[in-house]
Amino acid sequence: MNKENPTQIDLEALKRKDKTAFAQVLDQNSEKIYRLALKMVGNVQDAEDILQETFIKAFNNIHKFEGRSKVSTWLYRIAVNESLMVLRKRKDHVTEIDAEIEKDDGDVIPRQIIDWCCLPEKELMSSEARIHIKKAINHLSEANRATFLLRDVEGLSTRETAETLDISESAVKVRLMRARMQLREALTGFYSERLTRENA
Amino acid sequence: MTHEHKFYCKDMVKNLNAYIDGELDNALCGEIEEHINSCSNCQVVVNTLKKTIQIYQSDGRETKLPPEVRKRLYASLDLDDYVTKD
Numbered sequence: 690m691n692k693e694n695p696t697q698i699d700l701e702a703l704k705r706k707d708k709t710a711f712a713q714v715l716d717q718n719s720e721k722i723y724r725l726a727l728k729m730v731g732n733v734q735d736a737e738d739i740l741q742e743t744f745i746k747a748f749n750n751i752h753k754f755e756g757r758s759k760v761s762t763w764l765y766r767i768a769v770n771e772s773l774m775v776l777r778k779r780k781d782h783v784t785e786i787d788a789e790i791e792k793d794d795g796d797v798i799p800r801q802i803i804d805w806c807c808l809p810e811k812e813l814m815s816s817e818a819r820i821h822i823k824k825a826i827n828h829l830s831e832a833n834r835a836t837f838l839l840r841d842v843e844g845l846s847t848r849e850t851a852e853t854l855d856i857s858e859s860a861v862k863v864r865l866m867r868a869r870m871q872l873r874e875a876l877t878g879f880y881s882e883r884l885t886r887e888n889a
Numbered sequence: 890m891t892h893e894h895k896f897y898c899k900d901m902v903k904n905l906n907a908y909i910d911g912e913l914d915n916a917l918c919g920e921i922e923e924h925i926n927s928c929s930n931c932q933v934v935v936n937t938l939k940k941t942i943q944i945y946q947s948d949g950r951e952t953k954l955p956p957e958v959r960k961r962l963y964a965s966l967d968l969d970d971y972v973t974k975d
């Protein structure tokens with residue numbers, strides 16, 4: 690149980706509400722939490738609110754943190770919940786993280802088979818492309834989006850992602866697969882047009 | 890011509906994630922690679938899927954915490970004196 694804390698945070702100091710320890714947690718995690726929030730909700734104002742709220746809640750509830758997982762995992766979990774709260778205010782239907790996964794696996798079958806990998810970097814990351822990159826991720830269900838962001842963008846393992854979202858590892862795998870395939874389809878739709886233009 | 894363990898595109902889809910993440914055992918991985926080499930469709934799917942993930946990863950790396958947002962965060966926690974990065 691006395692597992693070494695991977696972030697080298699002094700848990701005892703944190704629980705004493707030591708300011709230097711709090712500042713260390715902020716230094717190590719604020720950019721990650723901001724990025725996750727921004728990609729979850731898609732705008733900077735909400736992302737900043739989520740960022741502040743996440744750390745306020747974390748520090749106020751530090752006595753509940755058991756130190757069995759990384760501090761970052763705990764922060765990610767709060768940030769995901771805060772993001773869902775923001776999204777619930779904005780739209781009627783939000784896919785809860787632990788919602789049952791729809792049986793239909795139609796969206797994991799590749800539809801468009803066009804190789805756009807050869808497009809130059811400046812085309813792949815053009816400002817127009819960035820709009821589509823953002824649109825595609827916003828189009829995912831909240832549960833699939835959170836899974837994809839934690840696993841592929843934040844680089845958490847399957848186990849850490851499962852722990853953060855409080856779902857099973859197999860649910861993480863299914864959600865990740867769907868997210869990746871849907872994003873691939875969306876980007877293929879956009880880049881294949883650039884490809885035709887380039888070859889014209 | 891028929892091979893007992895012939896690997897089909899539908900087996901590909903099933904194992905795509907684990908293959909990309911390097912989580913498959915050597916035997917299965919070998920079968921997949923063999924299939925990819927002879928199936929251009931699956932090759933395109935694998936390549937564009939990998940590229941899609943890379944695009945979101947580099948987009949993520951470019952997302953920085955703006956200094957003024959950082960300052961307001963520290964202030965909201967009454968930690969103004971501890972802002973180390975500007």
Ligand SMILES: [Zn+2]
Nearest residue numbers: 897898928931
């Ligand atoms: Zn194939």
